[in-house]
Amino acid sequence: MKVLAVYSIKGGVGKTATAVNLAYLAARSGRRTLLWDLDPQGASSFYLRIRPKVDKPRKLLRGKRPLADAVKGSDFEGLDMLPADPAYRRMDILLDEAKKPTVQLRRLVEQLEDDYELLILDCPPSLTLVSENVFRAVDAMLVPVIPTPLSLRTLHQLLDFLAEEELGDVPVWPFYALADRRKRLHQEILDSKPDTRVPLLSTVIPYHSEVERMGLHRAPVAEYAGKSPAATAYVALWREVAERLRLTEA
Amino acid sequence: MPSHYAFQLDSAFDPVPLLALLSGDWTLAEEPAARRRYECADSFDWRLHVEGLALVLVRVGNQRRWELTRADGQTLAVPAAQGLPAHLEALPAGEIADALADVLPPRALLARAAVDTRVRRWRLMDAEGKTVLRLVEEEGTAVPPEGGRNARHALPRRLMLQPLRGYEDVGDQVALHLEIGLGATRVPACPCAPAYHATGVVPGGYSSKIRVPLVPALTAAEAAHRIFLHLLDTLEANVAGTRADRDSEFLHDLRVAVRRTRSALSQIKRVLPEDRVAPFRERFDWLGRVTGPKRDLDVFLLQFPDYLAEVPADLREDLEPFRRFLLEDSAKERAALARRLASPHFRTVVKEWRAFLEAPPDLDAAENAARPVEAVAKARIWRLFRRIIAAGRAMGESPAPEELHELRKDCKKLRYLMEFFASLFPAEALDPLIKALKGLLDILGEHQDLAVQAQHLEGFAERMAAEGKAPARTLLALGALVARVMERRAEVRTEYAAAFAGFESAENRAAYRALFKPMPEPAA
Numbered sequence: 181m182k183v184l185a186v187y188s189i190k191g192g193v194g195k196t197a198t199a200v201n202l203a204y205l206a207a208r209s210g211r212r213t214l215l216w217d218l219d220p221q222g223a224s225s226f227y228l229r230i231r232p233k234v235d236k237p238r239k240l241l242r243g244k245r246p247l248a249d250a251v252k253g254s255d256f257e258g259l260d261m262l263p264a265d266p267a268y269r270r271m272d273i274l275l276d277e278a279k280k281p282t283v284q285l286r287r288l289v290e291q292l293e294d295d296y297e298l299l300i301l302d303c304p305p306s307l308t309l310v311s312e313n314v315f316r317a318v319d320a321m322l323v324p325v326i327p328t329p330l331s332l333r334t335l336h337q338l339l340d341f342l343a344e345e346e347l348g349d350v351p352v353w354p355f356y357a358l359a360d361r362r363k364r365l366h367q368e369i370l371d372s373k374p375d376t377r378v379p380l381l382s383t384v385i386p387y388h389s390e391v392e393r394m395g396l397h398r399a400p401v402a403e404y405a406g407k408s409p410a411a412t413a414y415v416a417l418w419r420e421v422a423e424r425l426r427l428t429e430a
Numbered sequence: 431m432p433s434h435y436a437f438q439l440d441s442a443f444d445p446v447p448l449l450a451l452l453s454g455d456w457t458l459a460e461e462p463a464a465r466r467r468y469e470c471a472d473s474f475d476w477r478l479h480v481e482g483l484a485l486v487l488v489r490v491g492n493q494r495r496w497e498l499t500r501a502d503g504q505t506l507a508v509p510a511a512q513g514l515p516a517h518l519e520a521l522p523a524g525e526i527a528d529a530l531a532d533v534l535p536p537r538a539l540l541a542r543a544a545v546d547t548r549v550r551r552w553r554l555m556d557a558e559g560k561t562v563l564r565l566v567e568e569e570g571t572a573v574p575p576e577g578g579r580n581a582r583h584a585l586p587r588r589l590m591l592q593p594l595r596g597y598e599d600v601g602d603q604v605a606l607h608l609e610i611g612l613g614a615t616r617v618p619a620c621p622c623a624p625a626y627h628a629t630g631v632v633p634g635g636y637s638s639k640i641r642v643p644l645v646p647a648l649t650a651a652e653a654a655h656r657i658f659l660h661l662l663d664t665l666e667a668n669v670a671g672t673r674a675d676r677d678s679e680f681l682h683d684l685r686v687a688v689r690r691t692r693s694a695l696s697q698i699k700r701v702l703p704e705d706r707v708a709p710f711r712e713r714f715d716w717l718g719r720v721t722g723p724k725r726d727l728d729v730f731l732l733q734f735p736d737y738l739a740e741v742p743a744d745l746r747e748d749l750e751p752f753r754r755f756l757l758e759d760s761a762k763e764r765a766a767l768a769r770r771l772a773s774p775h776f777r778t779v780v781k782e783w784r785a786f787l788e789a790p791p792d793l794d795a796a797e798n799a800a801r802p803v804e805a806v807a808k809a810r811i812w813r814l815f816r817r818i819i820a821a822g823r824a825m826g827e828s829p830a831p832e833e834l835h836e837l838r839k840d841c842k843k844l845r846y847l848m849e850f851f852a853s854l855f856p857a858e859a860l861d862p863l864i865k866a867l868k869g870l871l872d873i874l875g876e877h878q879d880l881a882v883q884a885q886h887l888e889g890f891a892e893r894m895a896a897e898g899k900a901p902a903r904t905l906l907a908l909g910a911l912v913a914r915v916m917e918r919r920a921e922v923r924t925e926y927a928a929a930f931a932g933f934e935s936a937e938n939r940a941a942y943r944a945l946f947k948p949m950p951e952p953a954a
Contacts, residue, residue: 210493210509229560253594255553255561260595294525297509398559 182425183289183299185318189334191305193324194357196223197391197401198417199302202322204400205418206298207258211427214251214296215261216289218271218314219304222264228254229398234265241274241284247291255399260296272309285313298427307341315347319425324357324385325376327369332376339377353424355381355417383417386410434505435591435605437614443567443589445552451607455557458565460550466490466568468545469514470622472633473537474671474680479633481533484620485526487514487541498526499620514541515676536732538677542633543625544573545585554600562600564592572625583628590619636667638683640690640849646804650701651791653803654694657850659787661691666780672721673768678728681767685725688717693846697810703795706786713779720770724763726886730756740914745907752904755894805948807851812946814844819934827927831881834926838874845871859945863938870933873925880919887912 186199196219203215217224222232230252239245251260267274278284289299303314315321323338325331335354342348354376360366370384388410390401397404402411421427445458469487472478478485482501487494487510494510506525516539521527547570554563567589571582589608593601608614617624626633642660644653665687671680692714695707730737734753738746770776793800818840825833845867852860891908894900900908932938 210495212507212509229558250596252596253561257564 181289181293181296181299182320182427183301183318184421184425185301185303185314185321186324187301187303187311187314187321187338188305188324189307189311189338190331193305193326193331194385194391195305195324196227196302197394198322198324198357198385198414199300200224200227200394201400201402201411201414202418202421203259203298203300204256204402205415206300206422206427207256208402209418209422209427211258211297212295213259213298213300214292215254215259215300215302217262217264217302218268218310219264219302220266220268220271221304222266224302225261225263227394227398227400228259228261230254230261230263232264232266234263234267237265237267238274241271241288242278243284243288247288248295256403268304271304275309275313281309282312283316285310286317289317298425307338312345315342315345315350318350320351320353320421322421323352323354325354325380326358327356327366329369332369332374335376351424352378353381353421354378355383355385357385358387359384360387381417381420383413383420385413385417434593434619435601435608436617436619437589437591437605437608438617439567439587439589439614442587443550443565445565447612448604448607451611452604457555457559458552459555460552462551464490464549464551466547466549468547468570468621468625469541470543470545470625471496471514471516471539472542473534474540474668474676475537475636475638475683476634477533477537478530483529483533484622485530485539486620486622496521496526498529500529505619514539517677536678540676541575543575543622543629543631545570545621545625546573547571547621554604556600562594562597563604564594565604566590566592568621570621572628574629574631581629585621585624585628586617588617588621589614638664638679638686640852642850642853644803644851644853646802646854648803649791649793649800650698650803650806651793651795651799653807653851654698654701655787655791657694657698658691659784661687661694662780662784662787665691669771673771675764675768678732681721681725681728685718685721688714688721690846690850692718693843694850697814697843697847698806698850699810700796700798701806702799703792706795710779710783710786713783717776717779721767724760724767727756727760727763730883730886730890731760737911741907741910745903745910748901748903748907749911750904751899751901752890752894752908755890755899803851804854807847807854808946809948811844811847811851812942812948814840814847815942815946818844819939822930822934829926831877834874834923835878838871838878841867841871841874855945859941863941863945866933866938870929873922873929877919877922877926880915880922884912884915884919887915 184202186195186202188195199215203213206213215224215228217232225232234240234250236245240247240250247262250262252263253259254261275281275284278287280287292299301314301318304310323335325335339352342350342352356370359370361370386409388408390405390408391410393404394401401408401414405411445460449456449458467489469489471485471487484499486497486499488497494513496508496510498506500506506529508522508524508526511522512520518527518530518534521530547568550567552565553561554565556562567587569587570585572585573583574581591601591605591608605616609616623633625631640657640660642653642657644656648656665684668680668684668687671677672684675681692711695711695714731753734749734756738749741749791799798806818837821833821837821840825837829837845864848860848864848867852864887908891900891905891912895905
């Protein structure tokens with residue numbers, strides 16, 4: 181099982197939309213996929229019509245209750261979900277109760293090794309013990325970056341943090357998201373190829389109102405607007421990610 | 431994976447009565463129709479079926495997945511990278527491959543039947559519009575593995591419930607409504623059993639074991655015809671798989687059928703007309719000879735992993751040129767063998783032998799032909815047993831290798847005779863005797879096989895050297911291997927004396943006497 185985190189220090193960068201759309205496309209390509217909504221706001225649970233509520237979340241995070249018990253099937257074949265829970269607001273504290281708090285998440289996801297080929301973690305925006313757990317559990321981190329100086333700066337902050345924590349070998353795959361070519365700033369950054377320290381993926385996810393409508397349809401973009409530029413871009417992003425994870429079509 | 435429910439339907443599924451039975455706010459949404467193909471996979475000798483496993487390759491659009499149903503009804507699924515036929519190595523690592531690892535090798539998975547279906551699908555949604563159950567109606571036709579369009583057989587229409595994780599209770603509830611409220615009949619979710627039934631395929635219908643039903647009053651000639659026909663059926667069943675080299679066991683089983691036929695031709699004496707049978711003796715000897723080289727190579731390739739463990743760690747890599755050499759040689763021998771099995775000569779042997787065996791036996795052709803088979807079988811087995819005991823005693827505790835080889839040949843003949851005529855004797859009396867004989871045969875067989883292996887290894891080394899395909903270190907590794915094989919042979923030899931002593935024990939002899947010693951026939 182490959183573990184992929186969709187992560188950003190900063191919120192509002194299209195993280196959840198990326199996690200949900202990639203999880204959906206992975207399942208559609210025949211990979212048994214699990215999406216774990218770690219964000220207490222529960223946005224990806226909402227998108228998939230699954231209640232952001234887990235029985236005994238504390239026991240779950242401490243490994244006293246199998247993760248599999250909390251799994252819910254989504255509306256899409258091959259895609260299951262571990263929903264969020266409001267208790268995840270205190271996830272730092274819950275993880276800290278474990279013996280080796282920084283690797284607790286990695287220990288937990290090992291339970292699902294045989295059940296899924298891909299686990300996608302939709303992570304809360306922050307730089308905390310939760311993030312550190314994520315960094316130590318993943319095969320790669322997918323980082324959406326809006327083409328703005330501020331967003332690029334948070335990417336640098338993340339890379340600095342990883343270097344400091346001797347996690348510099350965790351693959352970080354940034355890509356541009358919510359790119360709006362009508363905005364001059366976006367256009368300039370897209371054209372100028374600023375120093376990102378690690379190479380950007382070649383796919384750019386454009387800003388598109390269809391993505392915002394995910395909350396209305398409560399489904400991935402490709403389900404209701406398969407021909408839209410956003411849907412096409414997510415397909416391209418999934419191809420790129422699948423290739424890098426060696427999960428290309430069976 | 432949640433367990434799936436399946437129901438047989440008499441007519442097209444109508445969602446309205448089902449919805450009426452469900453209390454609460456539910457909707458059923460129909461999805462676009464689709465096609466699905468199932469290929470039921472098993473080895474030629476039904477190893478999965480015997481273990482209560484059912485493996486299906488499911489194709490939906492351009493996606494394929496393996497689905498394994500275990501004896502406890504639990505299903506596992508994994509994407510498939512390739513179709514059938516397939517060896518274990520072709521399955522992705524994981525639970526399915528693990529479940530087959532002790533069951534399947536060295537056999538390959540073959541498509542034993544296929545089902546093409548038209549699929550209608552619905553989603554059952556709760557009040558919030560969340561899908562909680564999938565319903566799938568299938569209308570299919572079964573196709574035999576080699577069948578064309580004319581060989582299609584319609585299968586009963588089925589409705590399957592596919593519960594979602596975390597919503598299993600809805601599936602249980604709907605299943606109950608279908609069963610009790612609407613009177614639907616529950617059937618197994620795996621489509622293979624009805625497919626086999628419709629196409630006339632009998633799961634477990636092939637076994638390399640000898641199964642010839644005989645009764646004591648049958649004449650010896652009739653019994654002989656039946657035994658030979660059974661062996662010929664086995665031989666012919668394995669020809670196509672041997673030619674295509676689907677796996678190593680087709681040729682193995684074919685050769686065993688040939689060897690048993692040759693043994694029977696020499697051991698079932700004065701029962702068939704000698705002038706008719708003599709030419710077949712030569713023909714089956716020929717078949718034994720021409721199938722040998724490929725089998726030898728198969729054995730070396732199958733044993734290769736063990737060989738790696740036998741040589742010092744720093745020489746293991748150096749055996750790789752040897753493996754490549756075996757593979758190249760095996761490809762050549764495979765082609766040669768395929769040509770022989772397609773030759774007019776081979777076809778004539780099979781055809782004429784079958785014609786002879788299917789004709790009524792000539793009861794005047796030989797002195798034992800019309801005697802009851804039981805008397806002939808007993809006399810033959812008893813005589814051979816006594817010969818083995820006498821020969822073994824004469825050889826003493828440290829016999830020469832050639833003597834052991836001769837003893838092995840006789841023991842094997844004895845085993846075949848007991849197996850040919852097994853149905854004439856009570857299993858509880860016969861089985862322990864065959865088992866004890868196998869114990870002795872294993873030691874004699876291994877002793878001989880190891881000698882042959884050492885000889886072959888030396889032969890391969892010489893050929894590789896002559897063809898410039900053997901680096902010095904590879905020759906060293908092969909030398910180390912030969913030394914190990916000979917050591918092992920010396921070890922096996924020390925086990926012989928005790929094994930023969932057990933076979934020769936008073937208890938074993940008494941058991942043979944009780945079962946096989948013929949009553950004196952009334953004087954004429």
